[in-house]
Amino acid sequence: MNPFSFRNPTAIFFGDGSLSKLSEQIGQYGKSVLLVYGGGSIKKSGLYDRVLEQLNAAGASVVELSGIEPNPRLTTVNKGIELCRTHGVEFILAVGGGSVIDASKAIAAGAKYEGDVWDFLDRKAAVQDALPLGTVLTLAATGSEMNGSSVITNWETQLKRGFGSPHVYPRFSILDPTLTYTVPRDQTVNGVVDIMSHVFEQYFSLTTDTPLQERLCESILQTVIENAEIALEQPENYAARANIMWCGTLALNGGLISLGMTNDWASHGIEHEISAIYDIPHGAGLSIVFPNWMKYVYDARPDRFAQYAVRVWGIDPAGKSEDELALAGIEATRAFFTKIGAPATLSHYNIGRDNLDRMAEEAVRFGPIGSFKQLNKEDVKAIYELSL
Amino acid sequence: MNPFSFRNPTAIFFGDGSLSKLSEQIGQYGKSVLLVYGGGSIKKSGLYDRVLEQLNAAGASVVELSGIEPNPRLTTVNKGIELCRTHGVEFILAVGGGSVIDASKAIAAGAKYEGDVWDFLDRKAAVQDALPLGTVLTLAATGSEMNGSSVITNWETQLKRGFGSPHVYPRFSILDPTLTYTVPRDQTVNGVVDIMSHVFEQYFSLTTDTPLQERLCESILQTVIENAEIALEQPENYAARANIMWCGTLALNGGLISLGMTNDWASHGIEHEISAIYDIPHGAGLSIVFPNWMKYVYDARPDRFAQYAVRVWGIDPAGKSEDELALAGIEATRAFFTKIGAPATLSHYNIGRDNLDRMAEEAVRFGPIGSFKQLNKEDVKAIYELSL
Structure with missing residues (x-):
């Protein structure tokens, strides 16, 4: 066995009904929230409305970034970073699967970095700080809901790269298995x-x-x-x-x-x-x-x-x-x-x-x-x- | 499967040589340290000297509480609380097995509580705050090095009780298997x-x-x-x-x-x-x-x-x-x-x-x-x- 170190501070709320924890959790981190999601599936399933209800209950002002791709793209991440800066976003809420969460992590790190966020993916810089983020998971797959990793694709150069940092562990993740019924x-x-x-x-x-x-x-x-x-x-x-x-x-x-x-x-x-x-x-x-x-x-x-x-x-x-x-x-x-x-x-x-x-x-x-x-x-x- | 929530923020440093992380870790939490340990075994094994070396490297001033019993006692916990108050202790370092760590948790919670620490054990009060603590584990047994539980004995009334709180999770635990060779x-x-x-x-x-x-x-x-x-x-x-x-x-x-x-x-x-x-x-x-x-x-x-x-x-x-x-x-x-x-x-x-x-x-x-x-x-x- 090799020597190792380990720390995983993400809070998990698991089970049918765990979405009800969202408003209280959000409330701990700030009033200005960037809501990140993928295609329209969360609107179709009604999850979007339920999440907004929780955000309203927390008194949050919400900016949205939708359309995160299945292999999330650098251009979309940059859009999110721009939104964070323009709107003084204090917290990022990812509602979706691994792609939405990975994009949110890159946005969280990029929003606190003066250079190009791709530097983290290209191993030119290490993440020193990030906006806090949380997740509502809708797809069982990547584990991104409880780790510090993210994979992003630079579609112009056709390069797909990952980065990892203790700064982008979600503060909390809501894992409700019923949200995966419609996958x-x-x-x-x-x-x-x-x-x-x-x-x-x-x-x-x-x-x-x-x-x-x-x-x-x-x-x-x-x-x-x-x-x-x-x-x-x-x-x-x-x-x-x-x-x-x-x-x-x-x-x-x-x-x-x-x-x-x-x-x-x-x-x-x-x-x-x-x-x-x-x-x-x-x-x-x-x-x-x-x-x-x-x-x-x-x-x-x-x-x-x-x-x-x-x-x-x-x-x-x-x-x-x-x-x-x-x-x-x-x-x-x-x-x-x-x-x-x-x-x-x-x-x-x-x-x-x-x-x-x-x-x-x-x-x-x-x-x-x-x-x-x-x-x-x-x-x-x-x-x-x-x-x- | 029942619904559940989970969060475990303890950092683990595992392996032969992991004691070398101690000084850097201590340095994050304060200069005034209460060093808690049991009988003389850590002096006999040389661990005591190695720990002090790390504490010195961190520039810490150290107060000691030794003689923690195998079933740690309320009287000893109260001694520790007193030491924390007298010396303005900012961080508690437990060096030992579950008893030493459990006692340290009760001291950490008691030092931030105006009433009698036994209130927590007797379910009359819940822990609201605690001094930060860390551990150097010398015995594989209780898991206390990475959880928020503590068991204390009130020897006068012959009652043994436990309490648990998110506030007493160790900030870090150093797990070096070679430290258990002499158990x-x-x-x-x-x-x-x-x-x-x-x-x-x-x-x-x-x-x-x-x-x-x-x-x-x-x-x-x-x-x-x-x-x-x-x-x-x-x-x-x-x-x-x-x-x-x-x-x-x-x-x-x-x-x-x-x-x-x-x-x-x-x-x-x-x-x-x-x-x-x-x-x-x-x-x-x-x-x-x-x-x-x-x-x-x-x-x-x-x-x-x-x-x-x-x-x-x-x-x-x-x-x-x-x-x-x-x-x-x-x-x-x-x-x-x-x-x-x-x-x-x-x-x-x-x-x-x-x-x-x-x-x-x-x-x-x-x-x-x-x-x-x-x-x-x-x-x-x-x-x-x-x-x-």
Whole structure:
């Protein structure tokens, strides 16, 4: 186990009815609020009105930034920063999924920075301060509701980058599973893949002597797997939605489940280059990339992959070699993704070879990626090839 | 799953060498520090000198309160409060195990309260403010290093009570597994029992639809069980000490592992009455009480006990009824406690029937205890009888 440090100060209000906490929470941080959301779904579902009611009860004056894209864009973030400055915004409320929250974090940091907010994404500057923000989560997926990470796309340069800072942890997040009842099937699927992928990035690690952390990872994977199909078949099944939502939050919780383990994160880097150019959903990209990454790297530590096969998928180890078990676990992953309707190939989005070289180049822009097996440009390109 | 709220702002610095973070951390909170510790073990081990070095580096002026008892006493807490007032203490540093930390929390709260600190323990007042505190943990057991709970004994009235408040979460805790190398065997054993007991109080719950929470509990139990004997045989085994330490912190972490589950906590109440009168170690008392509590209550939900037997102890369910499995899991618990050298009966401490009635009366002072099965005075007395 590696040495580690950890602090996660986000307050969570979880459960049916937890939206009622919003007005009291907002009241602690300021009267001038930037309300950030995506497309029209929160208006259609009635959530928009319920949120405004809470904001009014808090006596807040509200400025709105709507239309946050699924892969949130730098131009939109800059719009939000401008709004904060013009209106003297004191608090940012993100109502939506990971994209809305990630955009809000970048706005929060950018509003307190004199330079270009892209500096944080391009690793030219570190966040020193940020406006406080809170979230009302409508999609179980990224864990952004309880961590300090954000991923933003610069659409002009087709670069997708992330930054992290203790300053952008949400002050509070409201997690009401009933708000995910209306999430469309494909987004539910993408969320499930995203949650599982976050665990994979942490679980497939070369660090030894981490039995608790491994089990915490396995616990989330097992729970997501057994609840995914229930939520897809019964979108208003409270228990299934609640279980998936809480799994999503814990899966990427400032690293809570894998403290002391070296993480990998290569697959996320590999996926980001796809969605930066082709604007496909992040979860869908991960569904395509991950089984191929697994196959490409598993021999760095087949025992961990064998353990995954046995503990997560319940594959009987009798008479199987470690390699056979590892490969069976990878195939079980692929089969599950396909079963719930997640894409398996880039061709699903009509993506061919055209940009593979450029994408591989960009993926290793800051040097080789991954720690389970370090990947250089040629390795990344090979994984893209396997994903065609 | 029940609705829940959660916030745990404690910063953790974990690993060999993490003591080096102390001076920087202290520096954030004030120059006048109350250093709280127990017997002489930290002087013998050299930790005392290393801590003072860090305090000096932070430019702190230090007042000391030593001699915190294993079941920390109100009189000692009051001494600490007095010291805080006399010396204008700005920050409390607890160096020790759960008793030292619990005492420090009560001092932190009492120093900011005009009335008698016992009011908090007697539920006559709620904590509104507290001095900031930090900890250097030397014993893996209570989880007090990352939660807002404290248990104090009023030795004059022989009452042992707890209080909890968001104001007494440590600002930071330094968790260096090497600091537990010198913990005596019996205290290591008591710590292991304490950690497992904390999980039991949460895991044996009537709440349904909590598959993730159940698995998180099982993960800690399995990890503690498989590392306990290693740590006992090889006290300087870093991995075993680190795994147990991190299990202890997560086991009682503001409720993290069981959010959304109704907890029980009857066994702790039952134990507290024993150690309030006989001053036996808390972990030893739990080792005596818990298997008997289990046997007394398991029929409220044998399926959870059967799951425990199968998943935690690996008991083969083939051909066994739910009840048989449940009982086998309880016996496995008792056998494990015995195997690691934890006591099984009150007679181990020469405790007879004398005070059983009074103890049972006190245990239900605020009404019936427990939620898995609600226990009144007669039930508590029956569990004491089973424990003789």
